[in-house]
Amino acid sequence: MNESIRNSSAGQSGTRFERGLAILGEISGTRGAAVVDSLADIAPDLGRFVVEWAYADLYDRAGLDLPERELVTVGALAALGDTAAQLNFHIDAALQVGVTPVEVVEALIHLVPFTGFPRVLNAIGVARAAFADHGVTIEPPVMDDDRDRYQRGADKLVEIDGQHGPDVIASLQDIAPDLGRYIVEFAFGDVYHRPWLPPRRKQLVTVAALTALGDTAPQLRVHIGAALNVGLTPAQIVETLTHVAAYAGFPRVLNAVRAARDVFEERNMSVD
Amino acid sequence: MNESIRNSSAGQSGTRFERGLAILGEISGTRGAAVVDSLADIAPDLGRFVVEWAYADLYDRAGLDLPERELVTVGALAALGDTAAQLNFHIDAALQVGVTPVEVVEALIHLVPFTGFPRVLNAIGVARAAFADHGVTIEPPVMDDDRDRYQRGADKLVEIDGQHGPDVIASLQDIAPDLGRYIVEFAFGDVYHRPWLPPRRKQLVTVAALTALGDTAPQLRVHIGAALNVGLTPAQIVETLTHVAAYAGFPRVLNAVRAARDVFEERNMSVD
Amino acid sequence: MNESIRNSSAGQSGTRFERGLAILGEISGTRGAAVVDSLADIAPDLGRFVVEWAYADLYDRAGLDLPERELVTVGALAALGDTAAQLNFHIDAALQVGVTPVEVVEALIHLVPFTGFPRVLNAIGVARAAFADHGVTIEPPVMDDDRDRYQRGADKLVEIDGQHGPDVIASLQDIAPDLGRYIVEFAFGDVYHRPWLPPRRKQLVTVAALTALGDTAPQLRVHIGAALNVGLTPAQIVETLTHVAAYAGFPRVLNAVRAARDVFEERNMSVD
Structure with missing residues (x-):
């Protein structure tokens, strides 16, 4: 030093x-x-x-362990999109604390519905370089069953988002029904359906990315609710938001805390 | 493969x-x-x-042809700003499907009032490289008449935005009158006045960029209205938003669909 | 030419x-x-x-001098994050018009609580290169007193934000008390406490960055209020927002003008 x-x-x-x-x-x-x-x-x-x-x-801090914190960090940085050096550092750190390379890749693939392809493709390039520097190789899992994408997506949507999910799809029927169909088939039938990152970790990454992205209050409410649905506690969700302050600043986090408050109050839950 | x-x-x-x-x-x-x-x-x-x-x-999908889809893609990517590799790919693709180099440049110049100069200057650098790789040269058109910028901007503002345009300018009179003047003179008198990209294509690019940018609900409402004013249909606007999901993710697009719904309802229009 | x-x-x-x-x-x-x-x-x-x-x-334009305009520009560009070439240009320009290298660095450090570390770290890398090209060296000041970070932060919070500051912290007590503590200790006790950039310049940089960032309306209201508290006039604040239009586009600026209007009306202040 x-x-x-x-x-x-x-x-x-x-x-x-x-x-x-x-x-x-x-x-x-x-x-x-x-x-x-x-x-x-x-x-x-x-x-x-x-x-x-x-x-x-x-x-x-307690509340999240280091592998969870690194996944949250990777989610926030991938969503910001212009922070390749930091993303490389934290993908390496994720490996260092025990996140597997497959989980890193799955966390990035998971973000496509939230950030679009370009930022994820760029983040995959960063991951490839970090894996090479770290000396790890990866046998990427491949989903070889594309049957019933709509049905399995619809099931997954309810499992993750609860009734909020079908409500969003229903609200699109009169104006953009195919957009709703893609959310079911692609975001849930293809992406959420993937089994190689546990649901709680997917929601940590999702909440971190939506917070860093900004202008996502309705989606944050749905996905903070989903985080509770898959077993994260209010305290862990607040911990995730607090952690993101280092990467996306306090304004984004304060807005996300407002969304969290709405969800916790609706469910009569408190943080402790 | x-x-x-x-x-x-x-x-x-x-x-x-x-x-x-x-x-x-x-x-x-x-x-x-x-x-x-x-x-x-x-x-x-x-x-x-x-x-x-x-x-x-x-x-x-039907609804937009490939040149329109590539212009929408270029608009979304230029607004995201941190996706040079993808922007290069899609400027090349735009040329491949028949968008002219001049139209690509005009689409980027058109974005200055919406994204500011830096992202457009960076996108022009990407376009230059893509043109060189594609082996095309360009004879860029030059606007050599700067008379009556305010008046022609005011006329263009009404033509494109309808009464919403002058309302925005009027609302700035007591607090930021020169900002309103610049919107008239620069955004409309200089930029919208340019004749080298058809109005419908300008609005496709505008709606795509505002959607990708986020936190632009009031401007999306004005410019979705403007898209209707220049002859795009509600279905084409929804098609544009749906397309942008691949580049900016579902949250941004769902928020833009909400803005579109407001505009369509106000005009008693529906998507079919 | x-x-x-x-x-x-x-x-x-x-x-x-x-x-x-x-x-x-x-x-x-x-x-x-x-x-x-x-x-x-x-x-x-x-x-x-x-x-x-x-x-x-x-x-x-009158209202802001060139050093202030360059600090505003640097704040907006650092917040956008994907505009290294322009940031290099304007850090060099800031030096050219008399902003000191220390003030440039302090303006960037000041942004950490608003944008997070990654964009500031990247901006520091740009500053380092610009300083080298400009041939300047810097003796960076170091804050060597870390006593009473909470108390001095709480005092600074009231000094800058007025009662809005403690209100934000109090509103976090039931859901994210440590986030509130970090705002006091880190954002105000560590960062705002630094004496090497005058308060008015800090608020110019803050308002520019929040405007460019987008989705920060509540924070813009607090920090436009803070700008008034430290002696900036409504006209200077509107001037700052108008200037940012060249870097972040009109939509972000129009939204920020709406926030400014709320604050000015609440205080019965007008622009002239």
Whole structure:
């Protein structure tokens, strides 16, 4: 570590800085410290904020484990779309803390219905490079059954979204029925149907991506509800939103908390 | 084509996959298949989804022809801003299906009032590279009459947006009158005044870009209305929004459908 | 300058074009004209619009001086995130018109709570390159006192945001109290507490970034209020929003003007 950074935080915030560095080392080896060091020339305090706030304050919190936090981070970064360097770092970190390469790819494929193909295709390119650097190879699973895409999608839609799902599809019948059909067939029959990432992890990634994307309040309400449906707790959902603040800023997160509040109140649930 | 991709889709979805590949070949030669092949190592099903959902399901739909679909795609990608590889691919595809280079450039210039200069300048750089690769040269038209920018802008504003346009300008008089003046002079007197892309195509590009951009509900309502004013049908507008789902995801499109519904209801129009 | 560009604007708009070029030269030396020239091959009128609308119309306006305009531009571009070339250009321009390198870095650090770390880290990389090209070195200030982060953050929150600030924190107590704590400790105790960029400039950068980001209406209302609290006038705030139109387009700016109107009306203030 650069001495000026060390010294600037010695004494008053040594504890947070040291704890943040330790977590950064756990997820990235020496790579995170190198990023922090690289800021010493023009923005040393920015490096300190990364260590102290992102890692000591956020990553060290209970509520989500490190593999979950890295999946949330990957979801937020893929949705932002213009952060290839950070996405590479956190795909590597995800592997480091035990997320499998297949789960990383499945998390990205899962995002297509939410972000569209281009950002996912770019993120897959980043993942390929990160896998190569990390020295992992992957035997990608292939879905070889395309029967009954509509029916299995309709079933999955109810399973995940509850009655909100069919309501959205029904509301499209008079104006864009095929758009509704694609949500059933493609988003649920093709994508949600994939079994290689557990439903709770899919919803963590979904909520993170919708939060980072912005202008998605109705969809956040549906998918925060879906997160509860698959067994995440209100506390875990709030934890996910809080974590995303480091990647997408407080405004997006405050708006998402408003959506979460609506859902929790509707279900008479509270956070604790 | 990679054999595992071929096989994974043989039997149950061979028809959609083959049809999608044929359309992909029509718009991109061998380039699209190469993109799909490049996904075989870590995400073969993602390549299959591109072929089956984006190309077999969406590009093959009636309602918009291929040149219109490529202009819609270019508008959405330019507005997203962080998708240079895909924008290059689809500018090339636009040329392939008969959009002229001048129309591509005019579509991008048309977006300045909606996205600002930076994303358009970056997209022009992408277009330049795509034109060079495609081996086309361009004699760009130049507007050499700058007289009466305000008056011709005010006329164009009413022609395109109807009474909503002057209402927006009037609403700015007490707080930001010069902002209103720039909308008249620049967005309409300079940009909309340009005659080298037909009004219907301008509105397709506009609606696609606003949808992809997000947080533009009031402007979507005005410009979906404008799309109707220049002769697009409700079905074509819904078709445009549906197409954009592949590039910007369902949440943005569902929000835009809500804006379209408001406009259609206000005008007692329906989609059929 | 390319002759076709010169000629296209001679006569009718020579005055605006010449005035725009002069300002462009003032902020960028020969670099701006080179950008305009580079557009002559496929989009000469786009280059003319940059000169005439962005520079002659917007940069030449009263209300904000050139250093303020460049800070506003840097804030908008950093928030957009996918515009590295333009950000490099305008960080260089900021230095050219007298913004110090430390102020540039402080403006970027200031954005972390609004945009998250990734876009700021990328912007810092752009700044580093621009500083090197410009031949400036920087002795970055370091905050070496981390005592009482919560208390000093709470004080700063009231100083900047007035009662709206504590209201936001209080509203989070039942659902995401630690998120509220981080806003106090990190956004205000760490970041707003930094003394190396004057409060008015911080609010110019904040309002520009929130406008460009989109989907931030509640935060824009709080921070337009904060801009008034630290001494900016309604006219300067509207001037800031108008300026951002060149970088983020009219839709984002029209939505931000709506937020500004709410705040001005609540305080019985008007623009003149």
